[in-house]
Amino acid sequence: MVRPIRQSMNLFKRTALTRTLFFVSSDIALIVISILLAFLMRFDGQIPPHYYQFIIRMAALAIIFTIPIFYFQRLYSFSWSYVSANEAISLFKASLISFLFLSIAIYISNYFPKFQNFPRSTIFISYILIFTLCGALRFSKKIYLHIRGSSRLMEKERTLIVGAGDAGEQILRNMLSSAKNNYYPVGFVDDSNIKQGVKIHGLKVLGKISDLPRIIVNSEIRQLIIALPSASNKVIKQAVELGRSAGLKKIKIAPPMNEIIRGEVSLKNLKDVGVEDLLGRDPVGLDKKQIENFIKDNVVLITGAAGSIGSELTRQVAKFRPSKLVLLDQDETGIFAIAKEMQDKFPMLQMPSLIADIRDKEKMDAVFKEFHPQIVFHAAAYKHVPLMELQPDEAVKNNVFGTEILADISAEHGVEKFIFISTDKAVNPTSVMGATKRAGEMICQEHNQAGGAKFISVRFGNVLNSRGSVIPIFREQIRKGGPVEVTDPEMKRYFMLTSEACLLVMQAGAMGQGGEVFVLDMGKPVKILDLAREMIKLSGFEPDKDIAIVFVGIRPGEKLFEEILTAEEGTVVTENQKIFMAKLSQINVGEFAEKLEKLKESAVKNNKEEIIKNLKDIIPSFANQTYEK
Numbered sequence: 001m002v003r004p005i006r007q008s009m010n011l012f013k014r015t016a017l018t019r020t021l022f023f024v025s026s027d028i029a030l031i032v033i034s035i036l037l038a039f040l041m042r043f044d045g046q047i048p049p050h051y052y053q054f055i056i057r058m059a060a061l062a063i064i065f066t067i068p069i070f071y072f073q074r075l076y077s078f079s080w081s082y083v084s085a086n087e088a089i090s091l092f093k094a095s096l097i098s099f100l101f102l103s104i105a106i107y108i109s110n111y112f113p114k115f116q117n118f119p120r121s122t123i124f125i126s127y128i129l130i131f132t133l134c135g136a137l138r139f140s141k142k143i144y145l146h147i148r149g150s151s152r153l154m155e156k157e158r159t160l161i162v163g164a165g166d167a168g169e170q171i172l173r174n175m176l177s178s179a180k181n182n183y184y185p186v187g188f189v190d191d192s193n194i195k196q197g198v199k200i201h202g203l204k205v206l207g208k209i210s211d212l213p214r215i216i217v218n219s220e221i222r223q224l225i226i227a228l229p230s231a232s233n234k235v236i237k238q239a240v241e242l243g244r245s246a247g248l249k250k251i252k253i254a255p256p257m258n259e260i261i262r263g264e265v266s267l268k269n270l271k272d273v274g275v276e277d278l279l280g281r282d283p284v285g286l287d288k289k290q291i292e293n294f295i296k297d298n299v300v301l302i303t304g305a306a307g308s309i310g311s312e313l314t315r316q317v318a319k320f321r322p323s324k325l326v327l328l329d330q331d332e333t334g335i336f337a338i339a340k341e342m343q344d345k346f347p348m349l350q351m352p353s354l355i356a357d358i359r360d361k362e363k364m365d366a367v368f369k370e371f372h373p374q375i376v377f378h379a380a381a382y383k384h385v386p387l388m389e390l391q392p393d394e395a396v397k398n399n400v401f402g403t404e405i406l407a408d409i410s411a412e413h414g415v416e417k418f419i420f421i422s423t424d425k426a427v428n429p430t431s432v433m434g435a436t437k438r439a440g441e442m443i444c445q446e447h448n449q450a451g452g453a454k455f456i457s458v459r460f461g462n463v464l465n466s467r468g469s470v471i472p473i474f475r476e477q478i479r480k481g482g483p484v485e486v487t488d489p490e491m492k493r494y495f496m497l498t499s500e501a502c503l504l505v506m507q508a509g510a511m512g513q514g515g516e517v518f519v520l521d522m523g524k525p526v527k528i529l530d531l532a533r534e535m536i537k538l539s540g541f542e543p544d545k546d547i548a549i550v551f552v553g554i555r556p557g558e559k560l561f562e563e564i565l566t567a568e569e570g571t572v573v574t575e576n577q578k579i580f581m582a583k584l585s586q587i588n589v590g591e592f593a594e595k596l597e598k599l600k601e602s603a604v605k606n607n608k609e610e611i612i613k614n615l616k617d618i619i620p621s622f623a624n625q626t627y628e629k
Contacts, residue, residue, distance in 0.1 A: 020076045026137055027070060028063055034129035035059045038122040051119070061105050062126065066098040075138075091135050099127040156184035157250070158220055162212075162239045163227035164190035164198070164205045167254050171227050171270075172201050186219050191235075209239050216246035225270060226253040240273055249540055273538060287507065294375070294510035295320035298416075301373035302327055303358055303406065304380030306334025309421055309505075312498040313377050314338055315345075316506060324350040326371050329380065330357045358402040361409070368413040375509070376410055378403060379421045381437070388433040392611045396603040399436035400443070404596070407447045407455065415453045419509040420444045422459040422517070428621045435615045435622045439599075441517055442618070446587045454514030458505045459582070460496055461520075474532055478539050482547035484532045487554050492525040508579050517582040592618070 035058055039047050047055075070076065073094040075087065103123055159175075161168045168188055175183045187206040190196075195205045206215050215221065224243045226236055236253065243251050252270040300317055304310035305327035311334075318325055325342075329335045332355055339353035352371065356363050358380050381399050382388055388395040403420065410418045422441050425434030444455035470493075477484045501520065508518040533543040541547045595618045602610035616622045 023076050023137070024067060027067060027134055030133040030137065031062050031066055031130055032059045034133055035062060035122070035126045037129055038125035039119070041125055042119050042122050057109075058102070058106070058122070058126075061109075062098065062102055062130070065101040065105070066094070066130065069094045069098045069101075070134075075134075087138055088135060091131060091138070095127055095131040095134070098130075099123065102126075156182050157222040158186050159183040159223040159225060160186055160206075160212075160215065160219065160221045161188045161225050161227055162190075162209060163231075163254075164188040164192070164195045164200060165227070167229050168227035169200055171225060171254065172203060176201060183223065183225075186221060187215075189215060209235070209242065212239065212242040213246040216243065216248060221246075221248065223250040223252070224248050226251065226273070229254050236273075244537070287510075290510045291503075291506050292320050294417075295322050295506070297321070297323045298374040299324045299372055300326065300375045300377065301367075301371065302377045302379060303329070304378070304421075305329045305353075306331040306338055307379060308498060309502065310377075310379040311338045312502045313379060313505065314342060316499065316502045317377070318342060318346045318349055318351075320506075322349070322375075324352070324371065326352050326354065326367070326373060328354045328356050328358075328367065330355060358406055359397060361405050364405055364409050365412075368409050368415075372413065373410075374416045376406065376415050376418045377421070377505070377509070378406055378418065381421070381440075383423075383433060385425070385431045385433050388436070389431060392432040392608055392615075393603045393606040395432045395436045396599060396611055396615075399433070400439045400596070401600060401603070403440040404443050407443055411447055411450065411453050417509055417512065417514075418444065418447075418453055418455045419505065419512070420455070420457040421505065422457045424459060424461045426459060428623070429619060430623055432612070432615070432624065435619050435624070438619050438622075439596075439615070442587055442592065443596075445515060445517075446589055446592055448515040449587060449589065454512060456509055456512035456514065457517040458508045459517055459519050460501050460504070461493060470528060470531065471535070474535050478536060478541070478547055483550045484536065484547060485550055485552045486529050486532050487552055489527075489529050489551060491528045491554070493528060495526055495531075496520065504579060511579070519580045519582055 035055060039051060039055055043051075070091075073090040075090055075094060106123065161171060168190075172185050172188075175181055175185050185203055187203045188195075188200065189207050189209055189212060190205050191208050196207070198205050206219070212224075216224075224239070226239050228236060228239075240251055251273050253273050254270060295317055300322045302310050302313050302317065302325070305314050306329035310327075310329065314325065314327060327335060327339060327342075335353050335355060339351065342349070342351055354367060356367065358364060358378075380402065382395050407418060420440055423434065423437050425431060426438035426441060427434075429435040429438055441457040441459075444457050447453070448455040474484055504520050508516075508520075512518065529549070532549055536543045536547045536549075539547075543549055595614065599611065599614040599618065602614050612622075612624050616624075
């Protein structure tokens with residue numbers, strides 16, 4: 001390992017040395033040429049012979065003064081392809097300083113006695129020529145690449161950039177500096193009045209977003225790039241719809257700012273517009289300092305770390321520098337994949353990866369004894385509603401008693417905060433899965449009442465692109481040519497980005513004082529039928545023309561509309577406008593323990609009717625139609 005690094009370092013040093021020697025040699029030659037030209041210009045091409053010695057002496061002094069000054073101005077340590085105005089300014093300063101030194105030296109030198117009989121104008125002319133020729137040398141490669149790139153642009157697709165801010169400027173700069181792309185930038189559109197008509201790297205802001213159809217037709221645009229990483233989805237949706245109405249098929253978008261590394265946007269960041277970009281949700285405001293204080297230097301355990309929520313939690317938690325991040329899941333392949341990804345991104349973070357079942361009490365106890373987690377994010381759960389309807393015993397064993405085992409062990413081992421990932425399906429549940437998640441919330445409430453560790457639940461709806469969710473299913477059905485299967489034309493669901501949900505979970509965990517059930521603001525519910533139509537359009541097809549939509553009926557345990565609160569609960573506002581707190585009644589610990597014991601017995605026996613009855617005893621609002629006749 002050390003040897004290749006040394007070889008790379010030696011190669012880098014040799015390359016840098018070669019570049020420096022090239023520019024030093026070139027500068028020396030250009031200084032001599034500049035002084036010779038200065039005398040030729042001064043004497044109209046006929047230099048008197050007695051001035052030849054002055055030329056030699058002046059050139060020698062100019063080299064002595066100029067080359068060191070160029071070096072200290074870092075004019076020999078820059079990228080030739082990416083030379084900028086900074087190098088031009090440094091060159092101007094260096095040339096001016098060397099000109100002053102040269103003038104003083106000539107004035108006091110015996111070789112040039114007090115400027116007597118010396119053509120002083122040659123010093124000024126030499127200075128102008130040295131600045132011009134040395135500058136031309138440094139900018140020559142960039143000019144060549146720009147000219148070569150401009151000739152190739154005609155072979156590329158005419159592209160319009162939506163957004164003339166920093167992101168749009170960076171994208172344009174990437175297009176102009178990289179030959180290996182398919183974009184021929186034509187201009188910008190931006191809603192800012194100040195930016196109308198302004199030029200950025202030679203390209204004009206041609207109008208506002210509302211002008212897109214006209215600009216696309218008049219300028220023969222073939223691609224649209226939306227560079228608005230901080231904009232609301234409403235603005236993005238408007239740009240996409242106007243682009244589509246003008247007949248564009250190729251529309252790409254820069255990701256949200258919190259997904260862009262170091263705030264830098266490049267062509268590599270661009271992605272095709274996805275349904276998550278069009279759901280009409282505003283950017284989430286977070287108190288990142290509060291989250292950092294919560295996570296930093298603590299040992300964090302994430303259960304279900306290989307799942308959609310658990311893996312994204314892993315990515316987000318790692319950014320806030322825990323002292324150790326313990327990943328736990330029974331999915332061997334999934335835990336291997338997330339562990340490998342995280343090792344590449346965060347090589348310095350201690351990140352033990354464990355294959356374990358949360359129902360294995362002895363193994364869980366050993367994990368807590370070894371790693372002493374201070375914060376637990378409990379995301380492990382069985383979540384697929386139809387499957388859990390068919391196997392309620394497994395739903396109960398994992399979602400209820402797996403949670404109870406973890407809660408018990410967390411309390412015993414002095415965990416500071418235990419955050420339980422719940423769901424909107426826990427509200428007035430009609431499915432076994434929803435009922436088991438509500439029971440999990442109640443277990444957290446019960447443990448919090450006992451004192452010690454702080455137990456917090458966070459409730460939210462569907463996560464976009466999570467495994468087994470509607471979006472990957474629709475995407476696969478569209479890929480096969482349809483039909484796209486929608487359960488009911490009136491079915492609605494709340495949707496959230498995985499990253500957004502996980503950041504809000506962390507915020508809720510940071511602000512929670514124990515016993516709360518936090519409810520995330522899910523925005524407006526989305527009709528599944530509208531979602532299906534939007535995804536078909538994004539794939540370049542027409543709904544019910546190219547791809548059919550069929551209605552297959554509500555599946556077992558599902559309901560048309562998911563609530564986030566029961567009528568009795570209500571909410572309390574919190575310091576974060578996207579997080580609310582459900583008002584819940586106290587748990588009768590003794591009575592609750594008895595009911596859980598009966599539920600456990602029925603689950604062990606796999607008596608489905610008895611399981612449903614016992615779940616209903618725990619959650620009176622549970623109304624299951626699969627087993628209740």
